[in-house]
Amino acid sequence: MAELPSFLSAKDVGSFAYLTIKDRTPQILTRAIDTLHRHKNEFFENHGEEGVEAEKKAISLLSKLRNELQTDKPIVPLVEDCADTDLWNRHLEYQRSLLSESDGQPSWFRSPWLFAECYMYRRLHEAIIQSPPINDFDVFKESKDQNFFESQESVIALCTHLQELIRTIEDLDENQLKNEFFKLLQISLWGNKCDLSLSGGESSSQKTDIVNSVDDLKRFILVNDMEHLWSLLSKRKKTRKEVSRVYIILDNSGFELVTDLVLADFLLSSKLATEIHFHGKTIPWFVSDTTVRDFNWVITQMKHCNHKWVSRCGVGWENYVRVGRWVYHDHIFWTLPHEYSAMLQVAPDLYAELQKACLILFKGDLNYRKLTGDRKWDFTVPFHQALRGFHPAPLCSIRTLKAEIQVGLQPGQGEQLTASEPNWLTTGKYGIFQFDGPLRCDFGNPAGEKDLGSTFFSPEEQCVD
């Protein structure tokens, strides 16, 4: 068997991974320290002197962390006992085992980028939980909320569009329904431009009219498997006897989350799905990723908004959650450093859960890095191959490109882009809908039993009618 390509790593001086570890992560830690400082009075009001002492402790732990990172110290085991501590420390052992004696210890710049970057967010979390009584404080909450408020106009435009669509949805013919599906998919794709870790935590909200920009942006979609998604869901709708679950593995809160919820609403309203299962993060992650608090906060904000259609969305979505047509899940696996090909081994319960889906949508760049193992694949390697056995159900990555990794391109396509735009992989300007899985519609029966790790075929390998 051919050897696997190596991991992206900050040891490649000048690479995007290197610049992230060198510049962006210390900047994120500095902002976290500033945020704690700014909340000092609030900590005092809520907890008295104890709150102020906790703030000092968290700041000193974060400064120490920043120093370890900037001086490329060895990566040390986690100390605080949590549900995931053992898995993290075992993974660190595994990283050690990959190095030869002359390589020394895994360190910030010498480790795989995916591991080092995830570890940074996990250590940041450790600093907070080691500082009671402020151990529940989310240092990124403020910027996530700000992103939502700054995107107000786009949120209004999007909700107005959705409510008008729902009003006439029964009158739409197949083709019109498909066009609307494609439009909302693309809005959800471009919503992924708004993450806050690429900008080092700086504001990155949606200010342009996204509903009317999708046609102009189409030329920036490098892999477009939207037709597969339509074919899968519409076929299933026609033949359906029972539930059709679509899983959305969420990425960023704020505007991106609204685009995902709008898409989720459309999937139910159009009867392309009967249940939506969202997966979020259990801890603050990559600055802007969605936790259960963010999920509930966005819906509540929308419900109380004084704009009629925004509030209509909020009320409807709260109701979907109440009646169980929208289900929110989280799992520690999503904030481990493991690639998804390890899920079956590391989190078999989550793998089994994902097998109940008829389609899984993976939002965002980090999910793509974990799907493909964050390796230096050739641009033309098939997506199916890069997934290395991760096939719980038909799946699609919806991602704007923000890391030096992309598979499944046409021969020459990547090279051409590199020649004309050297930074095409990392600016978020380009996007993909990359699908893997059978186009049969009999998957994802929650009651039906399936073998763990059943073999799937990529669309190229099967007859599609």
Ligand SMILES: O=P(O)(O)OC[C@H]1O[C@](O)(CO)[C@@H](O)[C@@H]1O
């Ligand atoms: O929110 P997303 O789309 O997963 O993007 C996060 C991306 O931003 C970065 O943190 C930029 O450093 C990438 O490492 C990461 O893949």
Ligand SMILES: [Mn+2]
């Ligand atoms: Mn993110």
